[in-house]
Structures are given as structure tokens and as C-alpha cells.
Amino acid sequence: MSLSFTPPAWLAKVGRRLPCGLVSLHGVAGLELARKLAGLTPPAELNGHAYAITVSDLGLRHVFRCEHGRFRPVFQAGADVSLSLTATLSDFIALGQGTLDADTLFFQRRLMISGDTELGLIVKNWLDASQRPAWLARLFGQA
Template structure:
């Protein structure tokens, strides 16, 4: 059994989902503020790491992240030099769906997107070429870009600079 940071790979994490009551409460939240918070995190964590050709390819493309067990979706697109939230219902060029736990494992690089995809824990609908570009771009970004402590510290330092 492969272990990383006390967690086992694929098999034992497959069934981790939010409790139904939590999922029901999260599903009742309005969509747009969640998307706004989500793109704020994307802009802080990865926007500056994206190559120019990826920025051009993403321009005007609508993306949706669906957290299945939470009943929430984040709709966004790339506009000029940043991610921007979109109102739900505009449709999407690409929808990526998984349970919240699996998205966390992906962000922490404790699980491989291909493994999740082929085990049907991660799904993609829409423009598969766009999906492959997103996957490859995220794979190429330095893991430290997703270090929450570092991001919060840097943000606080920028706010409180004299």
C-alpha cells in the first residue's frame, strides 16, 4: 500500500464524500459569490504562473468546476490578465467534476488526474482539448504555488506594507 503524508493512494480515498447534511447546506448557497471567491484564489495562486500561450487559449472560454458531493459549481473564464467569475447558466466550454476530497488531493498532488479520471472519480465534459491543456498547465506549475500558508503570508505582507 503506497502512503503519502499518512494517506493511502486511490483505493481508500475513493469513497470520501461530504456528509449529506453538509452537502445539502452547501448546495443552498448562491452560486456567484462562491465563483467569485474561487477565482480570487485562482488569481492569487496560479494566474501569474500561466504561460502567455495558455492565457490566449483560455481567453473567452467558460469553465466550470463542479464539486459533486458539495452540490456546488464554480463558473469562471479568463479575461485579459485574470480569472473572472461568471454567472451560472451561461453554459461552459469545459466542466470538470469530482468530489471535494479528490479536488484537494489533486491540488496537493497526492493523486494523479489520470488515475482519478480512469477510476471515474474525475469527469470532464465539453472541450476535451481544453481540458488536456488545463491539466498540462496545472501539472507544469510549481507545487509551491499551491502552498496555502505561503500564499496567505504573501498576501498579508502586501496588505500591511508601509
């Protein structure tokens, strides 16, 4: 079962008004939790680059850096990023669960990628190769 969730339009309006630093802190907290609990270790090629993940239907833009294998928030809303990924919450969850892959989402125009294409391929291959923890499937009723 994949998560099918369409938030109300007003939620995206609220999300777009939230300060970048606040959104980024929460996004980084999730990435760091995944890194520590699930062994989500970013490849060395990601170090020193800034990234943006935009959850389009929630109006949220998480901006972060990868430094020495750890994720760190970026507090400037207009910060330059090396790679930007945009999709809906449901599509990001499906990507994280491994029920859909980045290629499928990209070719269905549900995942937008901009920036450094080589870095994008590294991220895609890393996500495809990452082992998903069992608790992630249970969290969304896939056990």
C-alpha cells in the same frame, strides 16, 4: 498524507442552494490568490473560455472565465461553459497538491470532464506542469 474528508450529506444540500455568483466569487478568489502567490499563470489557449468546477460532495459549482491571464467570476448559474470538471473536495486537493494526477482520477472515474476535449487536455497538461508551492504541502501536513 492525503486529505481524506467526507462531509455530511446535508452540507451538499446547503451548497446546492447557494447562489452561483457567491460560490464563483470565492472560487475565483482562490484561483487569483494562486495565480499571484504561486505563479499559476494560465496558458493563452484558456483565454475567452468559461469553466465550471463542481465540488460534488459539497454541492458547490464555481463558474468562471479566463480573460487575459486572469480569472473572473461568472454570475449566471446556467451559463454555457467550454469545460466542466467535477470531483470531490479531497480529489481536487490531491490534484492541486500533485499527489494524484488528472489521468489517474479520470480513469478511476473520480474526475468527470465534459465539454471541449482539446481544452481539457490543455488544462490537464498545464496542471501537470505547474510547480506546486511548498506552503501547499505544509498546509495539509506533507512537509
